[in-house]
Amino acid sequence: DGRFQLSAAGEAYEVTYLLVCTGSDTLIPPIKGLSEIDYWTSKEALEITTLPRSLVIIGGGVIGMEFASFFNSMGVQVHVVEMMPEVLGAMDKETSGMLRSEYQKRGVNFHLNAKVIEVGKESVTIEKEGKTARIEAEKVLVSVGRKANLSQVGLDKLNIELLRNGVKVDEHMQTSHPRVYACGDITGHSMLAHTAIRESEVAINHILGVEDRMNYDCVPGVVYTNPEVAGVGKTEEELKASGISYHVQKLPMAYSGRFVAENELVNGLCKLILDDDDRVIGCHMLGNPVSELIVLAGLAVQHGYTVEEFQKTVFPHPTVGEIFHETLFA
Structure with missing residues (x-):
């Protein structure tokens, strides 16, 4: 009858529509030595009970800058290594530069246009303008982005079309399958909690026959x-x-x-x-x-x-x- 069969926690379900919201995972770059140390992602950084003396944050995006702000306020010596010429990714460069300048005054060290090439137990080696430098670090926080969680949810069985790093959806959050919808980080579009909430409203409204469309032009960051x-x-x-x-x-x-x-x-x-x-x-x-x-x-x-x-x-x-x-x- 065209219904979907799902199983979870030993229970079986049959449903007419699917709304897939499996989120995202931290992206771990292939940096030499990283797998051999006890590094942090945002998850581990939120679970600590003691502060490190020094911290290198790999990635100066939104999450990286928020952690740089917190640990700097706690008295930790913070280094931020960013491959791009400025922090905060695709956000406005004028305000991003002003924020970076403020935290430079507070003692945060920024290494822009720099790439981490190796990580050790107490140091991080970076490359900038063809030269290498070594930064002492008691802890390393990896914050280079997140990737849509597309594995182990059965999407491969439905032949759902993908786009870039996520599930392709239309303005109603509908995937290439007319009865499968996707919301949140899995779309790889706007990885923000408030975006996901709005996307789910649009998806449910479309399922119920209520006119609604997703507009990404006015999503605040x-x-x-x-x-x-x-x-x-x-x-x-x-x-x-x-x-x-x-x-x-x-x-x-x-x-x-x-x-x-x-x-x-x-x-x-x-x-x-x-x-x-x-x-x-x-x-x-x-x-x-x-x-x-x-x-x-x-x-x-x-x-x-x-x-x-x-x-x-x-x-x-x-x-x-x-x-x-x-x-x-x-």
């Missing part, structure tokens, strides 16, 4: 460092690479009096990216609490607000959020 970094929509780098015209309006976060009062001796940035019709297509912020504020910009991106339309939003005073009002009139 947040880095929970101190200060926080957040972004939504297009980045300058993305638009430049695509040859798409845009312009920027930005202001330091200090234009908000409450931000100054609550964040002594630090500053931040609010940057709005606009298309040729003055519509908000991106926003990137540095400062606390931008994790709470970025959803406002996300709404502007989602609904295609122009600067004029967004300006009509009334922001209470004094708040940090009124930085949007100041930036819109900048």
Whole structure:
């Protein structure tokens, strides 16, 4: 009758639809000596009861920077090794650079454009610009990314189409099989918890016949460092690479009096990216609490607000959020 047969924990089930949400696993790079040491992934780093004297973090993405922030605040000597010219991957480079500069001041050592070529029990050897260097490290944290968990879930029996590093889905989260849906990290698209929640809503709605579509253009990304970094929509780098015209309006976060009062001796940035019709297509912020504020910009991106339309939003005073009002009139 076309129903699926599943078994789990000794129980057998027959179902009409499948929603596959098997998540992702930490990607472990083939680095010489890594398998011979007791290295950490994010899982082990969250289970510790004592602090190391020094830590090398392999990978300066979101997870790597969050752990660098935490261990630096605990007094650990932290080194971050990143292959790219800047930390935080595909996030806005201006705010990423500002965050890195702040943590450099706090004592974190960054090794950009560098590759780890060997790991030992108490050291990490890196290569940069053709030269090698040795970093002493009591512990090593591997944080170079995650990969979709496609194995051992039976997808091979259904001949589900894959795309890049995950399961291919359409705007309804439907796979190449009309009654199999996939959500979360397994799609390899946006490996964020809030993305997975929204994807599952879209999938269930489609199964129930309710009109709904997934829109990745307005999914916020947040880095929970101190200060926080957040972004939504297009980045300058993305638009430049695509040859798409845009312009920027930005202001330091200090234009908000409450931000100054609550964040002594630090500053931040609010940057709005606009298309040729003055519509908000991106926003990137540095400062606390931008994790709470970025959803406002996300709404502007989602609904295609122009600067004029967004300006009509009334922001209470004094708040940090009124930085949007100041930036819109900048």
